[in-house]
Amino acid sequence: MNYLEALNNRYSVKKFDPTRIVEPEKLYQILEAARLSASSMGLQPYKIYIVGSEPVKQQLIPAFYNPSQISTCSHLIVITSKKHLEKEYLDGYLRHITEVRGTPAEQLLRFKANIEGFTKDQNFVQQHWAEKQSYIALANLMFAAALEDVDTCPMEGFRADALGDVLMLDREKEQVSVTLALGYRAADDAFQTLKKVRKPTEKLFKFI
Amino acid sequence: MNYLEALNNRYSVKKFDPTRIVEPEKLYQILEAARLSASSMGLQPYKIYIVGSEPVKQQLIPAFYNPSQISTCSHLIVITSKKHLEKEYLDGYLRHITEVRGTPAEQLLRFKANIEGFTKDQNFVQQHWAEKQSYIALANLMFAAALEDVDTCPMEGFRADALGDVLMLDREKEQVSVTLALGYRAADDAFQTLKKVRKPTEKLFKFI
Numbered sequence: 001m002n003y004l005e006a007l008n009n010r011y012s013v014k015k016f017d018p019t020r021i022v023e024p025e026k027l028y029q030i031l032e033a034a035r036l037s038a039s040s041m042g043l044q045p046y047k048i049y050i051v052g053s054e055p056v057k058q059q060l061i062p063a064f065y066n067p068s069q070i071s072t073c074s075h076l077i078v079i080t081s082k083k084h085l086e087k088e089y090l091d092g093y094l095r096h097i098t099e100v101r102g103t104p105a106e107q108l109l110r111f112k113a114n115i116e117g118f119t120k121d122q123n124f125v126q127q128h129w130a131e132k133q134s135y136i137a138l139a140n141l142m143f144a145a146a147l148e149d150v151d152t153c154p155m156e157g158f159r160a161d162a163l164g165d166v167l168m169l170d171r172e173k174e175q176v177s178v179t180l181a182l183g184y185r186a187a188d189d190a191f192q193t194l195k196k197v198r199k200p201t202e203k204l205f206k207f208i
Numbered sequence: 209m210n211y212l213e214a215l216n217n218r219y220s221v222k223k224f225d226p227t228r229i230v231e232p233e234k235l236y237q238i239l240e241a242a243r244l245s246a247s248s249m250g251l252q253p254y255k256i257y258i259v260g261s262e263p264v265k266q267q268l269i270p271a272f273y274n275p276s277q278i279s280t281c282s283h284l285i286v287i288t289s290k291k292h293l294e295k296e297y298l299d300g301y302l303r304h305i306t307e308v309r310g311t312p313a314e315q316l317l318r319f320k321a322n323i324e325g326f327t328k329d330q331n332f333v334q335q336h337w338a339e340k341q342s343y344i345a346l347a348n349l350m351f352a353a354a355l356e357d358v359d360t361c362p363m364e365g366f367r368a369d370a371l372g373d374v375l376m377l378d379r380e381k382e383q384v385s386v387t388l389a390l391g392y393r394a395a396d397d398a399f400q401t402l403k404k405v406r407k408p409t410e411k412l413f414k415f416i
Contacts, residue, residue, distance in 0.1 A: 003211075003355050004237060007244040007348075029212060031413060035406050036215040038350060040364055044407050051416045100405045118365070128336045132343045132386075139347030140215075142246060147211050156248055157326070167416070178340075197308045198243050199252050205239060208259045208375070 006146040012153045014191050016072040016183035021052075026148045027075065027182070033144035034137040041115050043093060045082040045130040046137060047174060049167055050075055056166065063162035064179075069153045073181035078167060079138060080174040081130035085119055127175065134177040141180055153181045214354040220361045222399050224280040224391035229260075234356045235283065235390070241352035242345040249323050251301060253290040253338040254345060255382060257375055258283055264374065271370035272387075277361045281389035286375060287346060288382040289338035293327055335383065342385040349388055361389045 022030075027050075034048060051057055052075045060076060061067045070076055082089070094108050118124060138154060145152045160176045163169070169176070185192055198204075230238075235258075242256060259265055260283050268284060269275045278284055290297070302316050326332060346362060353360045368384045371377070377384070393400055406412075 003352060004240055004244070007241055010244075010246070012246060031409075032212055033215055033351075035409065035412055036212070036218075036404070037347070038218070038220060038362055042405055044412065047414065048412055049414045049416060053416055056416050096407075097405050100403050128339070131336070132340055135340045135343040136347040136350075139245070139344040140351060142344075143241075143348060143351045144211060154246055195308050196244070197250055197305050199304075201239075201243065204243055204252065204256055206255065206257045208257060208261055208264050 003143075003147060006149075007143070008196065009149075010142065010146040010152065011191055011194070011196065013069065013151045013181070013183070013185045013189055014066075014153070015068050015186040015189040016074065016151065016181065017186045018072045020074060020184040022074040022150050022182050022184075026150055030141055030144040030148055030150065030182070033140040037133075037137040037140045039133040039136060040129065041111075042097075043085070043090075043115070044133070044137075045085065046134040046177065047080050047082075048137065049078040049080070051078065051167075059166045060163065063159045063166065064155065065157035066155070069155065069181040072183065072186065073153075074183035075181075077141065077180040077182060078163060079134045079177045079179070080169060081127065081134045081177040083127055083130070083173055083175055085115075085126060085130075090115060131177045138178050138180060141182075145182060150182055151185045155179045155181065211351075211355060214357075215351070216404065217357075218350065218354040218360065219399055219402070219404065221277065221359045221389070221391070221393045221397055222274070222361070223276050223394040223397040224282065224359065224389065225394045226280045228282060228392040230282040230358050230390050230392075234358055238349055238352040238356055238358065238390070241348040245341075245345040245348045247341040247344060248337065249319075250305075251293070251298075251323070252341070252345075253293065254342040254385065255288050256345065257286040257288070259286065259375075267374045268371065271367045271374065272363065273365035274363070277363065277389040280391065280394065281361075282391035283389075285349065285388040285390060286371060287342045287385045287387070288377060289335065289342045289385040291335055291338075291381055291383055293323075293334060293338075294381075298323060339385045346386050346388060349390075353390060358390055359393045363387045363389065 061070045064070050142152050163176050269278045272278050350360050371384050
């Protein structure tokens with residue numbers, strides 16, 4: 001399938017077919033697209049929870065304003081983002097670069113100073129910066145799922161505290177950015193027949 | 209090309225081949241992927257500027273902390289996001305839904321109330337919400353470009369005021385979210401030979 005056909009075929013599913021589970025091999029490919037996501041300075045300041053357990057999904061239903069996706073989806077993905085860029089995190093990242101690329105630590109000092117510089121800028125807001133990076137991962141998940149013919153619904157309408165309780169998040173360190181239900185559309189989900197509403201080219205783009 | 213191969217092949221280009229221009233048909237396909245991006249409530253609270261003009265690109269160089277991408281890329285994309293969700297914008301969006309889908313305006317009243325409700329919530333920060341949506345479009349551009357074998361470099365290191373001056377943005381209404389250079393990697397861009405550094409699966413994902 002051409003990728004534009006896949007994106008045209010995608011819509012935010014309101015009701016999934018609860019009898020269909022996303023095949024593990026497809027799920028891992030889709031997740032790999034998120035792992036390969038670009039992020040600012042490569043810092044990947046987020047974590048991705050994949051809830052396939054039926055009892056846990058049931059527990060999560062009250063955390064959402066619209067429960068129909070959670071109660072019918074195959075997997076619920078919860079993306080959290082880092083509240084702080086701790087020294088240990090940054091040091092671990094730099095060590096990882098050295099391990100993977102063989103770059104001597106001394107050669108990374110300027111890169112480290114750059115990261116420390118921009119994170120100390122008065123206009124830098126850690127949580128928003130980390131959330132934005134997590135949305136790139138979200139988009140890669142949706143795009144890859146569309147290519148795999150797996151349906152999705154991204155959701156921002158959740159009670160973060162309730163989600164945090166069930167997933168036992170470390171609230172000092174992470175916050176829920178966004179969530180994504182995965183599965184296969186139910187045959188009677190009426191939204192699949194609606195035409196896609198997008199801004200026309202001339203309103204969205206300006207060529208200079 | 210398999211999409212994971214394409215994402216693995218992607219890296220943030222530091223120097224493009226200045227003699228190669230992205231073919232218009234490829235550019236339009238890539239932009240169409242951004243136009244089809246999902247966004248919260250479908251509101252697409254952003255605009256996408258595509259700078260192909262050489263003199264304008266030259267003018268934009270001082271707006272970036274790292275000029276090498278701007279001076280060598282084929283096209284520079286600047287994504288701005290809306291600072292306010294004006295009544296007219298929302299009304300225009302609802303009218304557009306009615307035009308495209310034939311949904312009677314009365315049937316959209318609850319949807320409208322929902323949008324007004326969440327945008328008035330005390331935890332809602334318009335600018336961050338809009339920026340996050342624009343990052344989904346950014347990610348779709350990078351993903352589609354990778355599939356088209358077009359190289360990219362996303363950049364957050366810019367002086368928004370300087371960009372706004374050159375592009376004559378309406379600063380009351382829009383702010384620069386993020387930028388993306390498009391083109392083809394230069395043969396001597398050393399970064400293309402470096403191994404990709406990404407968190408291992410067990411650190412990024414938690415299966416529940």
